[in-house]
Structures are given as C-alpha cells and as structure tokens.
Amino acid sequence: MNEALPQRDADRFLRMARAEQQGKLTVYLGAAPGVGKTYRMLQEAARRKAEGEDVVVGVAETHGRGETEALLAPFEILPRRPVEHQRHRLEEFDLDAALARRPSLVLVDELAHTNAPGSRHPKRWQDVAELLAEGIDVASTVNIQHIESLNDLIAGFTHIRVRETIPDSFLEDAELIVVDLPPEALIERLRAGKVYLPDTAGRALANFFTPNKLAALRELALRFAAHNVDRRLSSQLELSGERADFVSGERLMVAVSPGRGGARVVRQAKRMADLLHAPWTAVVVESASARGVAGSQREQLADNLALASSLGASLMTVAAQDVGQALVEQARELRASQIVIGKSRRSRWFEWRHGSVAQDVIRHARSIPVHVVPLDEADEKPVRAYDPYSQRDNAIAFLAVAAVVGVLYLLKPWIAPGAIDLLLLFPVVIASMFLRMRAGLWAALWAALGYNFFFIEPLYTLSIHSPADLVTFIVLATVAGVIGGLAGKVRRQAETSAGVARLNASLARFAGLMGALSDRDETARVACREIGNLLDVQAMIVSLEDGAVVVRGNEDFAQLEMVDETAARWALEHGQTAGRDTGTLASADWQFHPLKTALGIMGALGVARSTNERVIRPDDATLLASLVDQTALAHERLVLEAEARQVDGLRERDRLRGALLGSIAHDLRTPLTAVIAATEAIPAEGTFADEVRIARSETRRLQRFLNDLLEASRIEDGSIEPKWESVDMTDIIHAVLRDLRQDRPGSRVTASIDADCPLIESDPLLLRHVFINLIDNALKFSPPHSRVDVEAFVQNDALLCRVSDRGPGLPADQHGMFDRFHRLEGGDRVGGSGLGLWIAKNFVAALRGRIVASNREGGGALFEIALPLTEAARPDQP
C-alpha cells in the first residue's frame, strides 16, 4: 500500500480525467446555524439562473423564514420522496428524480443530513457525490462542526458532539464559500427569533451561541476554507503536472489503535498531514497480544482504519512482536518524517507492567519526531469480551495440576523431596504450552499452593515454618510463573508467525494460480474458488458487458437479486466498494469490490456470507485487499495479452498486405511486359497504325500507373529510406531523359545544367523518380510538341532543380495539389494516377528537400525542388 511514484502519475491522470467530467460542488460553509447559508445559496443560484443556467432546487430548508421562501419562488422545485419510517412520514431528497431531470445545477441543502433508512445512501453527501459523478453541479450548505476532522476539536469546547459528519476528502475538490456573520450579529439574530432551532435541541444549541464559542467556530470555518483554497491550488498544480504538492517532503505515519481514542489520533494526524501538505499512512501492528484482543475491539480497529482511509490515508498492516519497534521500523521503511501516536493516561504502575507503546516508539525513533496525542481513560477503556474457552482452560489447568499433585502425594515416599517441586513444574509447562496464557499462570499458582499444602511442613496448611521451605516455595512459584508466561508467549509468537506465513503462502499460491491462467472465465472461477476458501465466503466476479451485469466464476449465483445487481453496477461504474456492510446499498446481500487497474475497472469481486456476521472479518480486510489486487492484476494481464495478440494480428495483416502488393506487382508486371513487347513488335503502319500507337501509349501509361501504386504503397509503409551517396545531378537528369526517350518517343525535353553544379549527398533512384514524375506531369499538361525545360543550378546554399512546361499553368485553387489522388483541373482528360505529385513530394521530403509549385513567367507551370548542399569530400587527386 506504499504508494509508488509511477502509480502517483497514473492516479494523477485518472483524477484529471475524472475531474473533467465531474460536476462542480459549491458548499456554503457556516460557523453556526443561522448565519444565512441557505439564503446565500439561493441568491447565488438565482444569479446563475438569470444567466441562463438550468437550476433546480432539490432540497432547501427555509425553516419558515419569509425572506428565504421568497427567494425560492423563481425556482423549479423537485418534489421530495416520501419515506415511511416507524410510522413517521419523512420526506427525503429524491436522488433519482434529480438524476432523471439532469439540470446543470441542483441545490441540495444540509449536506450533513442523514437519510432515512432504506434510502440508497445512508448520507446525503453520498447522494451529492453521485450527482457530481454524473456531471451535475451541486450547491449545498454545511456547518463547520460537521466536518469530520474537526469533530473532536469542536465537541471539545462546545460539549456538543454532532453525529452527522462529512469526510474531509469529500470537500477537497469543492469550492467553499464561507457565509460569515460576526458573533454579535448572530446572537442578535437569535434574540430576534430569526434563527431556527429544533425544539428538542433548543436548550443545548442555545449553549452554542456564546460569543467565545462562536468566535472560535468562526475562526475554524475561515481557517478550514482558507486551507481548502490552498489545497485546491496545490492539487491543481499537481494536476497540471507541476508537483507543488508534497514539496515539503514530509510524510506522516500514524499508529492506529482501537476505540474512540484511536479515531481521535487518526483525525489529529489528518489535520497535521493537511497542514504539512503531506501524504500519510495509517499503520496497524498485529502482535501476539493484539491477536488475543476481543472481536469487538478488532471491529473498532477496522472502523478506525476505515476512518483513516476515508480521510485519505494509505493503510498498512504489519505483524510483529514488539509493537513499538515495529512501528518505528515501518516509519523508516515508509520514510515517514513524523510519527503520530496516541498515549492513554494510565497509572505509572500499569505502564511499568505493560509498557507503553508510545514510550517504546519514542525510545526507538531517534531522529524521527514523534507526536503523542494524550487520550482520556474513557477513550481507552479496555474492552474484554467473554471468552467461553478461558473457563474451560482454567479448569483443565487446575485438573492437570491436581492430578500431578495427587500422584506425587501417593508416590511421595519413593521420590526424593527435592524432585517434587521440579516435577510440579511439569503441568505448568504443559498447561502454558497448550492452553491460554491465563490458564498457564493459574496452573503456576495452583502448583505453588498445592506444593505448599501437601508437601511443606506443616502439611495441609498454607503456612510455612522452615525458612528453607519458604525459599523452595518462592523459587517454585517464581519459576512456575515465569515458565508459564514464557511458554505462553512462545506459543503465541509461533501462532502469529504461522498465521503470517499462512497468509503469505496463500497469497503466493493465489498469485501463482492467477498468473498461470489464460482464459477469462477460468480465471474468474479459480479466483472465486480460492477467495471463497481463504476467507470462508461465497465469491463471484461481475463485469459489465454491453451494459448488463454479468456474473462469472460462480454458477450457483448466476442470477443476482435486484439490489445486488444495483450494488454490483455501482461498484463497476463508480469504482467504489458497494453493497453489504458498506456505505452504499447496505441492504444488499453481496459486497462488491471493484477490480481497479491502470486500464480501468476490470470488474468487481462480490463476496457474501450466509450468516449475519460481517462479510469480511476485520482482520481479513488486508488479505481481501491483496486478493482483490491480485485478481485485478490477473484480469489486466488477460486484457493486455489479448491486445498483444491483436497487435500481432495487425502486424500479420500488414505483412500479408505487403506480400500481396508485391505479388500483384509481379503478376501484373509480367503480362504487362509481354503486352508492351508485343505492341512494340507490331509495326505502326498501314490500316491499324493509329490503333497500334494507342495500344502502345496506353500500355506505357498502365505501366506508369502500376509503378506509381507500388511507390505509393512503399511511402505508406514508411519503408522509404534513402540510400545516401554522392550524386551528380547531370547523371540523374540525363538518365531520366534517356528513360523518357524510350517511354515517350517524340517528347521534347531539354536540360540545362549549370556546369558548376556541385555533387550532393542524395539518393539517385529517388531523385530519378521525382524527375520522372515531374516531367511526366509537365508533359501531361502541355500542348503536344511543346517544350518542357529541366534546369539545375545553385542558389543560396541550395541546389535548385526546375521543371517547367508551357501548358495552361496552375489552377486558381492550388490547395491539396500535392495530395494523393488529386488531379489538377481537367486532369481526368489527361489521365494519370493522381499519385505522381504526391510521390514526388514524399520523396523530396525524404531527401530533406522542399518542393514548390508556381507559374512560369510567360505561361505554364513551374515546379521547383530545393535540395540541401553538402560539403563534398575532395578526392585525393581529381
């Protein structure tokens, strides 16, 4: 869970992509009720509506205030959704109606509101999140005490704890507008009866409105908003790639403990991380003693981890014996710059006996600063669950000791007195090794008492007379106690490491299994089977196919219930955990975890349990997360493999296309050669003289066309690679003229080459093609028997070659003249592939030259090629 840097880049792009489609959230933040948040929100919305935006009111609490109600008048108000709950009729915000209506802005008052049971989301802010995800802007209101990370702080000085909180992370991207009212003015409004207070809470809330408290709340609100602006700025910088965030290089690690105290420490860490602009990681150490903690405490631990996660922390669980040392090691590994840890106010005696994790951390931490958050005893009340087996273990320990004492008592005459105390250690060791730690200690006590009672004078009393016996007794009691403790500890250590080893082994096995599969259904089936076995749950994999939720990997549940299908769809579309035991659609039987990868959401893993317990036991959460990751990776790999195969297919098709062109060229050329040779052999005289001439010129044209097609296909393949060599332009132009004399007898092409034309580095064959195409083009557009001129000379560090004709010149619209299949006006009449100029342009470009077309002075078109001059190497002797 340690976030690697490349992953951060991927995250950044994901967030950027998401931010583009997301609706914008505007939150009107107040220090206390009655500052006029709703009023301000409605004013602002009215302005936007006046500007032509499609604004509707989802929820607006006017509390009967006339001026506020008057503001509401111009808006379209969505009807509320009636909900029956315990014979109360409640009206809730109708999320589906808002989604169906799709306005550009919805007003949803009271962001911290808790929805009536049976709603899609337990909290209203989750409704808002869904609206935002659908690209709908939302305006809402909230009071500062509902902000999760400030919850403790405010409860501390107002003595009112609000239960409805909003995670800070939800507000990170929101625009916060503080609706500010000086405390005196607010109190004035309260006195004037302008502030709505529910009757039941009236007295308590009235306590709220003292100038001091209001001033403190106001400061918090302003600070929170200022900080939010700060953070949004830096996150925008980060989105734009300038990594302003985390410039401080700070990284926080918080040690998470169960209970309310743990939650406080987490919130404190969140505030510190925000102030430092630092990423933070919440760490839980699984130690032998923590393994022994009761189930309810584990759930609290899981809750606190979930809290940390919702506040933006990365999570991490490590297994170790020495909690303090493990935390510091982890901090070093995470390169944490600061550690946050809670410390309960326990008695010195308790600390001396049990040690204090915080003290250990401070001792080990050396250079890393440690922040200790003091916790109340109330925060840290140890919770001990009833363990039905401890009584049984104690009884077994007692019976074991009693049996040994009995046997020893009967055999006393035959046993050396000194051996008895040693033999009595026997049941203690056995009990410690196989039973609970407490039972081992009890065994030590029973053994000591039994020894005293049955074997030390005076017999059958618990008193000791001889000092030697006293020493023996004390030694026995101490040794028994120490052995009991040690043996128990050894066993638990072994259990812990065995547990971790088992976990790692099963993960490795799972990864191995996943890596070996090449079929999607098979992967799903194996993943579900393995995850089911490892976590003792039912598992399935769902994915979206053509908009429908498809179940794979579990034939028993191929058909999902409506609510489960909705939860699955939620997880797949939003990439969030949904279903049972989660914040979204908790009434579902299945819990769905999205399989997220860099390629997107590959599907979702569904897990369910037939009993009423939590689907995922708190200590299985880490394992599940790893399994989900592995499953996602396996799916990602399958997709990548499929893509690779597709690319291979494309490559193969390309190769085939090339081969096809090659063979077409050969197959067309060969008969064409025969046809040309045959038409040349027929004397162009007598009755059919014209026909023979037509046949000759047309077959030559066909041949040029075929050559053009082949060259074009080479250009498209990108396989034009000039063979650079020293070139004398005289040679090139005369070779072209020779070809022309052969191909187009009777054409009048004159060459004028500057005698000082230097040698250049170029490709003679490509150049020859360029000239052939340009001269062909010129002949095509010239009147019969008119002249075409070819020139070559040096001008301004370039070798210029011109081909000009005496035809009609360039058309008015020269746009796209060098494009494929472009024919100049009347081109159809003259014929040609329409590829000539395009090929010339591409070849010249490959030769690092330029080609331009213009009109010749005195009529006709002029094409000019500029080729770069090179410093020709001098031969040793010319």
Next chain:
Amino acid sequence: MRKDVLIIDDEPAIRRLLIGALERNALSHVEAGTAGEALRLATIEPCPLVALLDLGLPDRDGLEILPQLAALGIAVIVLTARDATDEKVAALDLGADDFVTKPFDSEELLARIRSALRRKAGPQADSAKRQFLDGSIDRNTHRVTIRGQQVGLTPREFNLLWALSDRPGRVITHDRLLEEVWGPAHRQDLDYLRVAVRALRRKIEQDPTHPRLIINEPGIGYRITVS
C-alpha cells in the same frame, strides 16, 4: 550448329515474343523455362553465345546460375525491372555482360544482343588499344585520341578511361571502377569517382553537361558509348 541466343524465362508469352523478334532478325535460339533446363542447354557443346536471363525463375534464383553461365563463356544479358538496382549491380558483379530493363523495347534488346555477339565474334585485335565513340585509348603509347585530337589526361583519368573502355558498351559498376582505379580500400568512396568522371568529361565530352560518351546508370555504374 552453335546457337546465337539462349532464352531463359518462365513466361511462355515473353519467350514467344523474344523468339519472334530474334527470328525476324535471323538469329538462332534455344529456350528454357527453368534454371535447370537452362543449365542443361548451356552445357551442350557447342554452347550458345548469348543468354537472355530472367532472374525470377520457378526453381532457382537467376542470380544463382549466372556465374555458371558466365564461366561457360556465354555473354549473359539480364532481364530485370527498372527499380531493381541492387539486382542489376549484383548481376553485373556476378559476371553479367549487360542488363535490359523490363518492359523492354525489342529494338534496344536486339541492339544489346548484337553488340554482345560482336564482342563474342572478334575480341579486339590489339589488347593495348581500345575503341569507343569518337575516340580511342592506347595503353602502350599512353595516348587518348578524341575526334582526331590528342587529349592530355592525368594518370588517374587515364586509368579511369582505360577501365571504362575495358568492356565498351557495357555497364561497369561503381565498385568495380573504384577498385580498379583507386584500389580495393576505396570501394565506398563514390565521390572520388564522381569528381574524376566530371573532370574526364570536361576533357573528352563535347558538352560536359550533356554527356554522350560516359553515361551513368543511376545507382549502378558507368558505361562508355561504343557507337
């Protein structure tokens, strides 16, 4: 009786056209559709004088049998596509006498065959003296005569002209010229050749920008015009 031309082409239509052209010009011939058949006919004594070799044969690459044909003393004229420069160079290096670009003009082809036959019929009487268009070169006297006038050449230019006129009318590859005139180490130094040809052209061509004597085949080599 010794045949004039061995036609080696797998296309019956082309073979028939070639035969038509040869017959009209009273040249005798034999024909082969495969490389194996060609080798069989070439080794029957007396062997043909000239072979027209198409490189794309069904059983073997024409380039493979070319050295064997050349070794038998047959003048090989390769039939090849215009843009197959590498193929032409390879053929010339393997001992081909000449090449004709497809689609060919039968007049040009016949001219090439005739000049090959001429070379076969009578090797130049005086091996120290060579003839070409408008002039001659004499190795013993170190004299070059163009249009009746003696021309002064540097030793390098003389060697180049001598190498070019070694096989008048036939293309000599760039590599071969560089090797003969400058030595094997300079086979890649094409610009030496280009510069030297320019200098030579200035001295022996009537109009150096419109060369008629020393002709370049782009990407392949030079040939000296015989007539």
